[in-house]
Amino acid sequence: MTNQELLSIKNLSVVYNTTRGRLIAIDNFSLGLSEGEIISVVGESGSGKSTLGYAILRILPPNGKIVNGEIHFNGINIIQLSEKELRELRGKKISMIFQDPMTSLDPLMRIGDQIVETILEHEKMDKEEAWNIGANLLESLRIDSERMYDFPHQLSGGMRQRIVIALAIVLNPKVVIADEPTTGLDVIVQYQILDLLKRLRDERKISIIFITHDLGLAYDISDRIAVMYAGKLVELAEKNKLFDRPLHPYTQGLLKSIPELSIDSKNLVSIPGYPPDMVTPPRGCRFHPRCPIAMSLCRQKEPKLIEVEKNHYVRCFRSGEVAFK
Amino acid sequence: MNSGKKLSLHGMLQAISRVKIRRPITEEEWFITIGGSIIFLIFMMALLAPFISPYDPTIKTGASYQPPSWEHLMGTDKFGRDMFSRIIWGGRIPLVIGLVATIFSFAIGVPLGLLSGYFGGNFDRILSLVMDSIYSFPGLVLAIALAALLGSSVVNITVAIAVIYVPTFFRVVRGQVLSIKEELYVTAAISIGAKRRTIIARYIFPNTIPSIAIVFSLSIADAILTEAGLSFLGLGPVVPPVPDWAYDLQKWYGLAVSQGYWWLAFWPGFFIMLTVLGYSLFGEGLNEILNPMLREV
Ligand SMILES: Nc1ncnc2c1ncn2[C@@H]1O[C@H](COP(=O)(O)OP(=O)(O)O)[C@@H](O)[C@H]1O
Ligand SMILES: [Mg+2]
Numbered sequence: 246m247t248n249q250e251l252l253s254i255k256n257l258s259v260v261y262n263t264t265r266g267r268l269i270a271i272d273n274f275s276l277g278l279s280e281g282e283i284i285s286v287v288g289e290s291g292s293g294k295s296t297l298g299y300a301i302l303r304i305l306p307p308n309g310k311i312v313n314g315e316i317h318f319n320g321i322n323i324i325q326l327s328e329k330e331l332r333e334l335r336g337k338k339i340s341m342i343f344q345d346p347m348t349s350l351d352p353l354m355r356i357g358d359q360i361v362e363t364i365l366e367h368e369k370m371d372k373e374e375a376w377n378i379g380a381n382l383l384e385s386l387r388i389d390s391e392r393m394y395d396f397p398h399q400l401s402g403g404m405r406q407r408i409v410i411a412l413a414i415v416l417n418p419k420v421v422i423a424d425e426p427t428t429g430l431d432v433i434v435q436y437q438i439l440d441l442l443k444r445l446r447d448e449r450k451i452s453i454i455f456i457t458h459d460l461g462l463a464y465d466i467s468d469r470i471a472v473m474y475a476g477k478l479v480e481l482a483e484k485n486k487l488f489d490r491p492l493h494p495y496t497q498g499l500l501k502s503i504p505e506l507s508i509d510s511k512n513l514v515s516i517p518g519y520p521p522d523m524v525t526p527p528r529g530c531r532f533h534p535r536c537p538i539a540m541s542l543c544r545q546k547e548p549k550l551i552e553v554e555k556n557h558y559v560r561c562f563r564s565g566e567v568a569f570k
Numbered sequence: 571m572n573s574g575k576k577l578s579l580h581g582m583l584q585a586i587s588r589v590k591i592r593r594p595i596t597e598e599e600w601f602i603t604i605g606g607s608i609i610f611l612i613f614m615m616a617l618l619a620p621f622i623s624p625y626d627p628t629i630k631t632g633a634s635y636q637p638p639s640w641e642h643l644m645g646t647d648k649f650g651r652d653m654f655s656r657i658i659w660g661g662r663i664p665l666v667i668g669l670v671a672t673i674f675s676f677a678i679g680v681p682l683g684l685l686s687g688y689f690g691g692n693f694d695r696i697l698s699l700v701m702d703s704i705y706s707f708p709g710l711v712l713a714i715a716l717a718a719l720l721g722s723s724v725v726n727i728t729v730a731i732a733v734i735y736v737p738t739f740f741r742v743v744r745g746q747v748l749s750i751k752e753e754l755y756v757t758a759a760i761s762i763g764a765k766r767r768t769i770i771a772r773y774i775f776p777n778t779i780p781s782i783a784i785v786f787s788l789s790i791a792d793a794i795l796t797e798a799g800l801s802f803l804g805l806g807p808v809v810p811p812v813p814d815w816a817y818d819l820q821k822w823y824g825l826a827v828s829q830g831y832w833w834l835a836f837w838p839g840f841f842i843m844l845t846v847l848g849y850s851l852f853g854e855g856l857n858e859i860l861n862p863m864l865r866e867v
Contacts, residue, residue: 304757304760331763332765333763334763335760335763336761336762340762341758343757343758343761344754348755349754349755349758351759351773351776352777354772354776362759362764362772363764366762366764366768367763412758413762
C-alpha cells in the first residue's frame with residue numbers, strides 16, 4: 246500500500262453482538278483507496294459490504310463494534326476520533342449514499358430544506374446563501390433546481406437517488422461510499438446514476454467506494470474490484486484483470502452468473518449453496534462448503550491473501566484453477 | 571421500511587388531495603369534518619358568550635323551573651336563571667381546563683418522550699417506570715387524589731388533570747422515536763455530520779407530530795370528561811353562581827329525575843357529551859387516516 250492513498254483500511258474487524266453470539270461481519274479486511282479512484286466492493290448479500298461503509302463513517306448500530314484495525318483518512322486514524330471530530334469528518338470528508346433512496350430522505354422535509362440543513366450543520370452562513378448553494382449544485386448535476394421545493398414523495402426513485410447523491414457531495418467530501426445506490430431502479434436509470442457518479446470522480450476528483458452485488462455494474466464503474474465473501478476480502482484486482490483471469494473460485498462463480506458474459510443462457514450458473522452463518526463460520530476457507538474444487542487443506546486451514554501477480558491479490562490455495570465450467 | 575410514518579404522510583396528502591379532486595369523502599374524513607365543526611362551533615359559542623347569551627347567567631331572569639319556551643329556550647332553574655345562557659357560558663371552564671391541561675401534558679410528555687426514546691439507557695428505564703405507574707392509575711381516581719391534596723381551584727384542577735395525560739404523550743412519542751431513529755434518513759443525517767440536537771429537533775420530532783395530534787385531541791376529550799367527573803363528585807373548581815355544565819348537571823339531575831324537570835339535566839349533559847364527541851370524532855378520524863399502527867398503543 247502506497248503513500249498516495251487517501252483512505253486506507255488495515256486489518257479491520259467488525260463484530261455484531263447478537264442474541265446468538267458474536268457475529269463476525271468483517272474479518273481482518275484491508276483495502277486502500279487513492280484519490281480519484283473508484284473501487285467496487287462486490288459480494289452476495291450478507292457478506293459485510295454495508296458494514297464496511299458503516300465502519301468507515303463510524304455509524305455502526307449500537308450492537309456493532311470495531312474490534313480491530315485502523316482506518317486512515319489523510320493520515321488520521323478515524324477509529325481514534327472523538328464524536329465531535331467525527332462530525333467534522335462526516336459529510337465534509339467522507340459521506341455515504343444509502344441503499345434505499347425511498348427511505349433515505351426525510352419524508353417531511355422539502356429537498357431544499359434537507360440540503361440547507363446539511364450545509365448549515367457545517368458552515369456558518371445564512372439560509373438563503375445555503376439555499377443558493379443547493380440550487381446551484383442541483384443545476385450542476387443537471388437536476389432542475391425547482392426540485393428544491395419538492396417533498397421526497399413527489400419524486401421518482403431515480404430522481405430521489407440523484408438528490409441523495411447531491412446531499413452526499415454538497416459539502417465537497419473527498420470520499421463517497423455508495424452502498425448499492427442503484428438497487429430497485431430500472432436499468433436505464435441505474436446507468437444514469439453510474440454516469441453521474443463517474444462524472445463526480447472526473448470533475449471533482451471524488452474517490453468512490455461503490456458497493457454492489459452486481460459484477461456487471463462494478464465493471465462499468467470501477468477501476469479496481471474487491472470481492473468479499475463472508476466478511477473476508479477474497480480477491481482484489483484491476484477490473485480487466487479480474488474479468489480476464491478471475492483467480493478465486495467464488496469470483497469465477499460470480500462471473501459465470503452474469504447473463505451477458507455467458508455464451509448462452511444455458512451456461513448461466515449460480516453458485517450452489519448459501520453464504521455461511523457468520524456466528525459460526527466454517528473452519529478453514531469460508532468458501533469451502535460451496536467450492537467445487539475444495540480439498541482437505543481448504544477445510545482445515547484458512548488461506549492467506551497473497552499477491553499472485555502484481556496488484557492482483559487472492560485468498561485461495563488453488564487460485565487460478567478452474568472451479569466453475 | 572416503516573409503514574407507520576409512510577402511511578401517515580401519504581394518508582395526510584391523500585386526504586388533502588381527495589378533497590381537492592372531489593373524490594368521495596371517506597368515513598374518516600367525515601369524522602374529522604364533523605368533529606372539527608362541533609369543536610369549532612362550541613368554541614365560538616363559549617368565546618362569543620357575552621354577545622350571544624340572551625341573559626346574565628348568574629341572576630334571576632324569570633320564574634323558577636320554567637320548561638323551555640321562546641323566552642327561555644332551555645328553561646330556567648330553581649333560581650329562575652336562564653339555562654340557555656348558562657349553557658352558553660358554562661362551556662368556558664371545561665373547554666379551557668381541557669385545553670390548558672392537555673397543553674401542559676404535551677409540554678412535559680413530548681420532550682421527555684423524545685429524550686427517553688432517543689437516549690435510552692437508565693434514564694429511559696426510570697422515566698418509563700414512573701410514567702407507567704402514573705398511567706396505571708385510573709385517571710379520575712388520580713385526579714380526585716390530587717384535587718384532594720392540592721385543593722380544588724381552577725389552577726389546581728388543571729394541574730391535576732395535566733398529570734394524568736403526561737404518560738399518554740410520553741408513551742406514544744417514545745414509541746415513535748424508537749422506530750423513527752432506526753429510519754434510514756436518520757442514519758443518513760448522522761452520516762452527514764448532523765448534531766444530536768438537530769437529529770432530535772429537525773428529523774425525529776416532526777415525524778412524531780401526526781401521532782401527537784391524535785393523542786392531543788383524544789386527551790382533550792378525556793380531560794373534559796375528567797373535569798366533569800370531578801365537578802359531578804363535588805370536587806370541581808367552580809364556585810356558584812359561576813356557570814359550568816358539569817356543576818349544573820350534578821346540581822339538578824336529582825330534580826330532573828324526581829320532578830320531571832328534564833331540561834335542567836339534559837342540556838348540560840348534552841353539551842358535555844357533544845364536546846367530548848367532537849374531540850373524539852376528530853381524534854379518531856385523524857387516527858384512522860394518519861396512523862393505523864397507533865391503535866395498538
Ligand atoms: N445490526 C446488526 N446486528 C446484527 N447483525 C447484523 C447487523 N447488521 C448486519 N448484520 C449481519 O452482518 C452481516 C453483514 O451484513 P451487511 O454488512 O449488511 O452485509 P451486506 O451489506 O453485504 O449485505 C450479515 O450476516 C448480517 O446479518
Ligand atoms: Mg448491504
